[in-house]
Amino acid sequence: LRESRQKLADFLGCSVTELVFTGGATESNNTILRALFQGSKNTARNEFITSKVEHPSVLKTLQDLETQGAVVHYISVDRDGELNWSEFMEALSPRTCLVSMMFANNETGVLFPLKKIIKASHEAGALVHSDMVQAMGKVPVILQDMDLDYASFSAHKFYSIKGSGLIYLKRSSPFRSLITGGNQERSRRGGTENTLGILAYGVAAEEKNRVQPELERLETLRDLMESEILSKISGVTITGANSKRRLANTSSMVISGVDGETLLMSLDLKNYAVSTGAACSSGNPEPSPVLLTMGLSRLEAQSSLRVSMGWDTTEVEINQFIATLIETVSRLRGLNQEGLKHG
Numbered sequence: 001l002r003e004s005r006q007k008l009a010d011f012l013g014c015s016v017t018e019l020v021f022t023g024g025a026t027e028s029n030n031t032i033l034r035a036l037f038q039g040s041k042n043t044a045r046n047e048f049i050t051s052k053v054e055h056p057s058v059l060k061t062l063q064d065l066e067t068q069g070a071v072v073h074y075i076s077v078d079r080d081g082e083l084n085w086s087e088f089m090e091a092l093s094p095r096t097c098l099v100s101m102m103f104a105n106n107e108t109g110v111l112f113p114l115k116k117i118i119k120a121s122h123e124a125g126a127l128v129h130s131d132m133v134q135a136m137g138k139v140p141v142i143l144q145d146m147d148l149d150y151a152s153f154s155a156h157k158f159y160s161i162k163g164s165g166l167i168y169l170k171r172s173s174p175f176r177s178l179i180t181g182g183n184q185e186r187s188r189r190g191g192t193e194n195t196l197g198i199l200a201y202g203v204a205a206e207e208k209n210r211v212q213p214e215l216e217r218l219e220t221l222r223d224l225m226e227s228e229i230l231s232k233i234s235g236v237t238i239t240g241a242n243s244k245r246r247l248a249n250t251s252s253m254v255i256s257g258v259d260g261e262t263l264l265m266s267l268d269l270k271n272y273a274v275s276t277g278a279a280c281s282s283g284n285p286e287p288s289p290v291l292l293t294m295g296l297s298r299l300e301a302q303s304s305l306r307v308s309m310g311w312d313t314t315e316v317e318i319n320q321f322i323a324t325l326i327e328t329v330s331r332l333r334g335l336n337q338e339g340l341k342h343g
């Protein structure tokens with residue numbers, strides 16, 4: 001436990017005492033949001049600000065807190081997934097207790113301008129939490145340089161195994177445990193630790209030196225993949241392509257005339273693990289709420305495909321994937337045409 005905590009603190013650029021192990025980012029997000037709600041109830045600073053494209057572990061928790069009296073402002077995004085800055089600034093006030101904004105979106109990879117968000121929020125006297133699940137290992141994160149108050153992380157989004165996560169808690173930040181019990185985690189999270197999961201998490205963090213060169217390589221590979229797909233398959237748009245910054249490894253696209261779920265199953269049969277939206281909503285036939293919030297139509301959202309690469313993905317694999325995608329899309333579009341003729 002001690003060694004893993006040190007490795008993770010080194011990776012994230014913070015002190016070991018600022019990290020609390022949890023059972024995953026859902027728990028981390030719940031802990032912070034519910035702690036801040038309890039602490040701010042009946043005070044003059046009791047409002048929350050978040051974005052409309054957060055993970056359900058943030059959105060549904062805030063919705064639950066609303067039923068208990070919380071005031072929450074949900075900030076919209078534009079078609080490229082960029083935060084509506086003027087809406088955010090209007091919502092920010094001396095009543096704001098906490099701003100909770102993710103760093104990287106889990107469906108589109110679009111990055112929010114976290115530095116700017118932190119600065120504006122602190123100027124208004126509000127605390128800032130960021131769901132950094134998708135950013136860890138995919139963009140450099142040095143917490144001590146960021147002046148964040150809270151952050152959430154998940155092990156399995158970082159080359160580790162499922163069932164572990166982290167809360168980053170700046171030393172001076174107010175806190176209240178969600179899970180009370182024994183004195184584990186300096187009495188901040190009761191319950192016997194998931195030692196195996198934490199051990200694996202620490203091992204993944206040792207790969208620090210590997211991250212930066214891989215990110216540059218992946219960005220080149222992603223750009224290559226997108227331009228090849230755009231030039232070889234008609235009717236494709238890359239979601240968030242015009243955003244200022246995106247994760248190097250994530251590509252979300254709309255392929256018109258193709259049902260995303262059918263495409264996903266066809267690609268799955270060829271051993272490609274892609275998704276139509278968030279991985280945690282796979283199997284849900286409803287179109288992605290994130291894409292709908294960005295202004296895509298239901299039809300566009302139902303024709304969407306998310307492809308993410310890993311540190312080991314090679315150019316050869318990407319080229320094989322593109323060839324498979326071209327073949328699959330043309331087959332499915334052909335079937336649609338046949339269906340139209342006979343239907």
Ligand SMILES: Cc1ncc(COP(=O)(O)O)c(C=O)c1O
Pocket residue numbers: 023024025026027055057102105106131133134153154155156157164165280
């Ligand atoms: C952005 C984001 N936040 C939170 C979570 C939830 O993490 P966990 O599955 O560890 O609870 C996920 C992914 O599953 C995610 O992508």
